Amino acid sequence: MTRDLILIANWKMYKTIGEAADYIDKLAPEVEGCHAKIFLAVPFTAIAPAVLYAKELPFVIGAQNMSDAKEGAFTGEISTLMLQEAGAGFVLLGHSERRRVFQESEELIHRKVFRALQDKLRPVLCVGETFAERNEGETEAVLLKQISSALKGLKEGEVQDLILAYEPVWAIGTGMPATPTLAQESHVYCRNALAKLFGKKTASHIPILYGGSVQPENAAVYTAEEDIDGVLVGGASLDPHKFAQIIKHVVGKK
Numbered sequence: 001m002t003r004d005l006i007l008i009a010n011w012k013m014y015k016t017i018g019e020a021a022d023y024i025d026k027l028a029p030e031v032e033g034c035h036a037k038i039f040l041a042v043p044f045t046a047i048a049p050a051v052l053y054a055k056e057l058p059f060v061i062g063a064q065n066m067s068d069a070k071e072g073a074f075t076g077e078i079s080t081l082m083l084q085e086a087g088a089g090f091v092l093l094g095h096s097e098r099r100r101v102f103q104e105s106e107e108l109i110h111r112k113v114f115r116a117l118q119d120k121l122r123p124v125l126c127v128g129e130t131f132a133e134r135n136e137g138e139t140e141a142v143l144l145k146q147i148s149s150a151l152k153g154l155k156e157g158e159v160q161d162l163i164l165a166y167e168p169v170w171a172i173g174t175g176m177p178a179t180p181t182l183a184q185e186s187h188v189y190c191r192n193a194l195a196k197l198f199g200k201k202t203a204s205h206i207p208i209l210y211g212g213s214v215q216p217e218n219a220a221v222y223t224a225e226e227d228i229d230g231v232l233v234g235g236a237s238l239d240p241h242k243f244a245q246i247i248k249h250v251v252g253k254k
């Protein structure tokens with residue numbers, strides 16, 4: 001099964017508009033000709049300018065969050081239409097920082113995924129267990145629960161654009177990445193969970209990325225695994241040179 005190889009930079013709450021322009025200027029020449037899908041999840045304010053700077057370049061610019069509502073009196077929120085008009089081509093949903101720091105519930109994440117798919121904004125659904133859950137032997141059950149609750153009610157034909165990201169909470173920003181074997185095992189749990197919902201064939205088409213302390217030195221060991229279709233990079237993606245190294249390592253290997 002050949003699935004797209006996807007690399008996502010998650011800038012989190014870093015980079016002004018000016019810094020985004022400088023980043024794209026530096027990243028572009030380094031990754032010219034690399035055969036991978038390169039996604040940049042940038043702050044809301046940088047979406048439209050980044051789309052302009054990246055005009056002739058093969059980068060997909062996206063958002064890190066959005067509202068579950070279409071529009072309305074929701075001070076401080078942003079809609080799919082607004083993101084699409086700015087040029088966003090994808091949105092991260094259910095990131096562990098959104099779940100933990102902003103107390104996003106599984107129900108809310110479900111509504112956001114549903115909204116994104118309905119409005120044709122490609123969702124990247126992030127899932128992952130905590131350290132305690134892993135120690136309790138609950139990883140598989142936690143992943144199944146997060147995936148089935150986010151995707152409940154959706155049909156096979158409605159999830160063609162979905163991307164999944166497995167990001168163990170204990171590996172995010174800690175410098176303690178999962179071993180490739182452990183990540184591959186969790187990716188199989190994720191793919192099985194998708195197969196339960198949508199059948200094996202559909203599940204085999206959905207890209208699943210690994211995220212959590214990915215660096216230039218370890219990126220390619222993940223994508224060498226059968227069920228790991230790319231990486232979602234936080235800290236190391238903030239430096240265009242480092243992110244370019246990650247892209248080059250991954251592309252060279254797969």
Ligand code: PGA
Binds near residue numbers: 171
């Ligand atoms: P990290 O973050 O690469 O800094 O661990 C990953 C993420 O938060 O998506």
